[in-house]
Each structure stands twice: as structure tokens, then as C-alpha cells.
Amino acid sequence: MKWFRKKKKREEGSQEPAHEAVGQALEPEDEQQAEHIPELVEPAGEAVLLEAEKEGFFRRLSNRLSNTRKGFVSRVDRLLLGKTQIDEELLEELEEVLITSDIGVQTTMALMEKLREKVERKDLSNPEQLRMALQNEILAFLKVLPGPDRIPQEKPYIIMVVGVNGVGKTTTIGKLGNRFVREGKRVLLIAADTFRSAAVEQLEIWAERIGAEVVRHKGKSDPSAVVYDGIHAARSRGVDVVIIDTAGRIHTKVNLMEELKKIRRTVTRQHPYAPHEILLVLDATTGQNAISQAQLFHEALGITGIALAKLDGTAKGGIVVGICNSLGLPLRYIGLGEEVNDLQEFDADAFVKALF
Numbered sequence: 484m485k486w487f488r489k490k491k492k493r494e495e496g497s498q499e500p501a502h503e504a505v506g507q508a509l510e511p512e513d514e515q516q517a518e519h520i521p522e523l524v525e526p527a528g529e530a531v532l533l534e535a536e537k538e539g540f541f542r543r544l545s546n547r548l549s550n551t552r553k554g555f556v557s558r559v560d561r562l563l564l565g566k567t568q569i570d571e572e573l574l575e576e577l578e579e580v581l582i583t584s585d586i587g588v589q590t591t592m593a594l595m596e597k598l599r600e601k602v603e604r605k606d607l608s609n610p611e612q613l614r615m616a617l618q619n620e621i622l623a624f625l626k627v628l629p630g631p632d633r634i635p636q637e638k639p640y641i642i643m644v645v646g647v648n649g650v651g652k653t654t655t656i657g658k659l660g661n662r663f664v665r666e667g668k669r670v671l672l673i674a675a676d677t678f679r680s681a682a683v684e685q686l687e688i689w690a691e692r693i694g695a696e697v698v699r700h701k702g703k704s705d706p707s708a709v710v711y712d713g714i715h716a717a718r719s720r721g722v723d724v725v726i727i728d729t730a731g732r733i734h735t736k737v738n739l740m741e742e743l744k745k746i747r748r749t750v751t752r753q754h755p756y757a758p759h760e761i762l763l764v765l766d767a768t769t770g771q772n773a774i775s776q777a778q779l780f781h782e783a784l785g786i787t788g789i790a791l792a793k794l795d796g797t798a799k800g801g802i803v804v805g806i807c808n809s810l811g812l813p814l815r816y817i818g819l820g821e822e823v824n825d826l827q828e829f830d831a832d833a834f835v836k837a838l839f
């Protein structure tokens with residue numbers, strides 16, 4: 484998120500913010516986290532603060548991945564415990580552990596092929612080396628996609644968030660919006676999940692909590708009309724980032740993908756290069772199902788990035804490897820809980836380190 488990393492502009496002279504500072508809704512744990520934000524702490528050097536921020540980030544990641552670790556790495560460790568040599572039986576058992584850890588059949592096969600090659604070449608002579616090689620191969624799979632090119636060509640930067648119902652779209656929008664607000668950006672959320680008034684209210688609560696603006700319509704209007712108004716408002720107010728919340732299920736005769744395509748067209752008509760990001764939210768607890776959802780959405784809409792929610796409290800974190808390996812789409816964010824600071828940019832090195 485380098486382009487958002489720039490120093491937070493001092494409030495003086497900037498356009499009036501919609502709300503006061505972010506602070507009031509933070510949980511105790513979040514306050515602790517807030518100490519790690521460079522902009523909020525005066526004297527120390529930036530590098531030191533970034534290290535401190537990273538440490539908090541890593542501890543949180545490691546804690547929240549504990550179930551996945553139990554369900555996956557601990558099983559690998561138990562399998563290797565007391566073994567002195569690598570034989571076919573051991574490799575087959577390892578394969579089974581990987582497949583049942585939601586890494587997916589296809590990705591497991593690819594991983595095992597790499598490991599078998601190494602065993603045949605006698606690069607690996609004991610189970611400890613096999614464990615190390617597995618860790619390295621997983622890291623290589625996670626790093627296969629290049630980092631996103633996210634230099635915004637224009638303002639506002641528009642993110643359209645999509646996904647089936649209940650995966651965590653609105654929550655992810657709240658958390659993502661919060662990251663931008665804390666970086667000194669003016670953020671506007673558009674309530675384009677118009678069928679349920681509860682959905683609009685949920686987004687408004689998030690907006691209030693993080694200090695973002697929100698555009699909504701009264702009643703069940705056409706989602707594209709709300710998007711049109713929202714982007715219009717964003718332009719006239721000089722908003723930096725717009726995030727569009729969409730429905731996951733359609734209760735009318737319109738097909739979900741058709742509605743989403745219409746929203747996308749509405750955005751593009753106002754901004755030829757937007758949406759700059761079409762972010763698909765997937766639910767980690769659904770395991771392999773998430774992969775097929777991604778394929779469907781990508782076919783219909785052209786997804787530019789993935790946010791994987793609910794990675795905390797599930798043993799199915801292995802899905803991350805499958806997502807990176809089989810979709811060809813960058814995994815941008817991971818959701819590690821329901822609170823405002825529980826969204827992290829996906830970092831393959833940190834993820835593997837936290838897992839192993």
C-alpha cells in the first residue's frame with residue numbers, strides 16, 4: 484500500500500472532515516495497536532516505529548492463525564516426529580495431510596511433485612529437511628504473483644467490493660476504510676446493497692466508527708443509482724477513496740452478476756479507468772468452495788484482487804495456498820477478526836513465518 488504510506492497531511496487547510504478523529508470507537512486492544520501508527524507518535528524515528536508496528540502486526544497474525552497451525556503444521560510435525568528417513572509411505576501421508584488441510588488437491592499435487600523431485604535428487608535426506616523444503620515451496624507458491632500496481636491515476640480511487648452473501652464484505656469495507664482514514668485519506672462508502680435496510684445501517688455504523696462519509700438512498704432504490712450519486716458526491720467533495728458495498732444475494736428477478744455488471748458500468752461511465760479495484764471477498768471457513776466462487780465472479784466481472792475474511796478461528800487457512808496457486812489473482816488482504824484493526828495486507832513471508 485505504498486501510495487497510501489505517505490505522511491499523513493496535517494489537518495490544517497484540508498477540507499472539513501465528515502467526523503472527528505477515529506479514536507472513540509476503538510477497543511482496548513485497538514488502542515494498543517494505535518500506538519504503533521507512525522503518524523500518531525511524535526518524537527521517535529520512523530524506522531523504529533515501523534518495526535514496532537510490524538511486531539504488533541506479526542503477533543496478531545500469529546495468534547489468529549493458531550487454529551490453522553493446529554490443523555496443518557502440527558499435523559505435519561506429528562507425522563514427522565520420530566521418523567528418521569523419507570520414504571514413499573511418509574510422502575503419501577504428507578500428501579494426505581496437505582489435501583485435508585484445505586490446500587486443495589491440485590495445489591497439493593504440485594507441491595508434492597516439487598518435494599518428490601528433491602527427494603529423488605537426494606537434496607533432502609531427513610524429515611527435518613523435508614519440513615524446511617515444504618515451508619519453502621509453500622512460500623514460493625504464495626509469492627508467485629507480482630505485487631499489485633496500485634498507483635492511482637486519478638482521484639477518487641474507487642474500490643468495488645463483491646462476494647456472495649455473508650462472506651464478510653461489509654466488515655471488510657469497514658476495516659479497509661479504517662486503514663485509509665488512518666493514513667489521512669478522506670473516505671466515502673457507498674451503500675449499494677439496497678434491498679435490506681439492515682445492510683445500509685450496518686455500513687452507516689462502520690462509517691461512523693471509522694470517520695468516513697456514507698452515501699445511501701432511502702428505501703429500496705436501484706443500486707446503480709446510489710453508486711451514481713455516491714461517485715458524484717465523492718468528486719464534488721474531493722474524496723480520496725470510494726468503497727462500494729454490494730449485495731451478495733439478489734431478492735428480485737435480477738441476476739446478481741447482472742446487477743454487479745450494471746454497477747461496474749455506472750462507475751466506468753463516470754471514471755473511464757474505474758473501478759480501480761474490484762475486490763472479491765471470500766470466506767476462509769468455506770474452504771475449497773471459495774475457489775469456485777472466485778472463478779465465477781472472475782468470469783463475470785474481472786476481479787482484480789481478493790480479500791480473504793475469517794482466517795481467524797478456522798483450521799482451513801491452507802486455503803490461502805490454493806487461492807494464490809490456482810486463481811492467478813493477487814491476495815491483497817486477510818481478515819483476522821471482527822474488529823476494526825483485524826485486516827492486514829497479505830504478506831507471504833509473514834504468513835509462512837507465522838504458520839510454521
Ligand SMILES: Nc1nc2c(ncn2[C@@H]2O[C@H](COP(=O)(O)OP(=O)(O)OP(=O)(O)O)[C@@H](O)[C@H]2O)c(=O)[nH]1
Nearest residue numbers: 648649650651652653654731792793818819820821
Ligand atoms: N471472525 C471473523 N468474523 C468476520 C470476519 N469478517 C467478517 N466477519 C463476520 O462475518 C459476518 C458476516 O459479515 P458481513 O460483513 O456482514 O458479510 P457480508 O458479506 O457483508 O454479508 P451480506 O451483506 O449479508 O452479503 C459478521 O458477523 C462479521 O462480523 C473476520 O475476518 N473474522
Ligand SMILES: [Mg+2]
Nearest residue numbers: 652653676682
Ligand atoms: Mg453486507
